[in-house]
Amino acid sequence: MIREISIENYKSIEKLKIELGRVTVFIGENGCGKTNILEGIALGSAAANDKLDNEFLTSRGMRVTEPEFMRSAFEQTNITKNIQVSFTLADGEVIKYNLQHPNQPYSSWENLDKLEKERQIQRVAKLIVQDKLNYSNQTISDVINGIIEVSTNNDDRYLLKKFLIFSPENSSLRIFDKEGQIQPLGIKGEGLFKLLTVLNRTEKKQKLQQIKDEMQLIDWFEDLDIPENLLPGERAIKIKDRYISPELNYFNQNSSNEGFLFLLFYFCLFISDDTPNFFSVDNIDASLNPRLCRRLIEELVHLAKNNSKQVIFTTHNPAILDGLDLNDDEQRIFVIYRNKLGHTKARRIFSPQPLEGQQPVKLSEAFLRGYIGGLPKNF
Structure with a gap:
């Protein structure tokens, strides 16, 4: 499983880190950045596949726009800065992608870390040809593998490469x-x-x-x-x-x-x-009755566990929340919001604790009453 994602300088996200469960639900106002988080993950997945052209990004579910506006446009200097996406895998391994675009027509995003590793390998190969490295074949292999960071955890890397945003x-x-x-x-x-x-x-x-x-x-x-x-x-x-x-x-x-x-x-x-075993569904509640939404989420949580799937949902329907059991740490809800500077932030919601002598409040009711946030505040 992917345990944690970190995104910097992507659209409304200046800097964000979220610890995922097996089933994670994002709630929040329209335009708060829920889908931007999914797109940040998809961008990292595209980098893992070394396929960063616009056609491939679009087919993953991303809303591709001018490269200047793929970055956080909170400051003028940000439109030339790199986008950084990192993933922490189940065994603690961290995979990082440092992405740059020259903001020129017909150009594509590039993974600078990959380019640097390729340059290092070329330097090693050049030294070998010039007999400046008197190493055995095994030692040379170890040096190159160290540069490219060969992972023994291929399953989680494979998970990352297959990520899509379904709508x-x-x-x-x-x-x-x-x-x-x-x-x-x-x-x-x-x-x-x-x-x-x-x-x-x-x-x-x-x-x-x-x-x-x-x-x-x-x-x-x-x-x-x-x-x-x-x-x-x-x-x-x-x-x-x-x-x-x-x-x-x-x-x-x-x-x-x-x-x-x-x-x-x-x-x-x-x-x-x-x-895919790792994916997201944007607006899972589309076209579904609220009570059916609750029951559907219960079933999908069960299926995710039984079929080794990890999923992120976004929703505006409070009934979705009632299908989750927040006493199970693999099921998580995050309220996505924008702070006073407009930056997208995330706050995890835990199971509401009832007041003494009172019945627990359903998550849907807590959401609608404004107890957990995620509702518009300007009207």
Whole structure:
């Protein structure tokens, strides 16, 4: 797992450090910087893949703009400063990325730490060629590995490289006519049909059945199926409504409500072995009933633990908070806010302690009453 993230000089973030849980939820006002935090993580993930061109950043869910405004524009001098992102892994290893952009047309972000390591390796290689380093092959290998910091914790580094910001959209979930630039699921929900088709194979049917079981949260849902007689290029799933006469055919995703499609996407994302193990969902509450939101989060917490997923949610719906158990340290809530200087900050929320003789206040109620912050203050 990624234990801690640190971001400096990115958009509204001057300097920020957050200790993540397995399931972390960000709440706060519109424009307070919740998505900026996710983008900072995505930028570090892109650097880990050495893919910092705008097309790749956009496909990760980032809102790419002029490089000057990717930095914190609180002071004029900041628009040329580096963006720094670091991650602390489960074993305590810290991975840092120092990112610079020349603010010139057709230029890309560069990881300065990587460039420096490459220069060091080139210097070592040059000295070897000139016979100025009389080392054995093993010693030379140790020197180079020391420069590039080869890690034994490949699992957590792999987690970091796969990070995406998912913001599923109704059209992408319903039409099935696009495949995401990053597979198996694109940030808008592209690729859902193909993933369901893969899960429908014999060796993965258990996963598909688990998704069907989870979809019972929708009271009318009875079953779904992947047709075997589709025409070339045709993409459709068959959905069965328990209230419709058995003699009638299944309907497809075009006739389904969007809440159903969002749930189907989330359960595929959390249950499939092919989807990222570290990711975020921006506005998890989109198109969902408040009570369903609470129950969904309970299920996703359970699925995250069972399927080794780590996730960050953003939300404006208080009901999401009631699906969390803050007595479990792997479930965390942070109020994201902007201080008097406009800098994005984060404050962790712990389980509210009731006054003597009173019942505990639900997190949703505490949020709406303003007890934990995250609400607009200017009206």
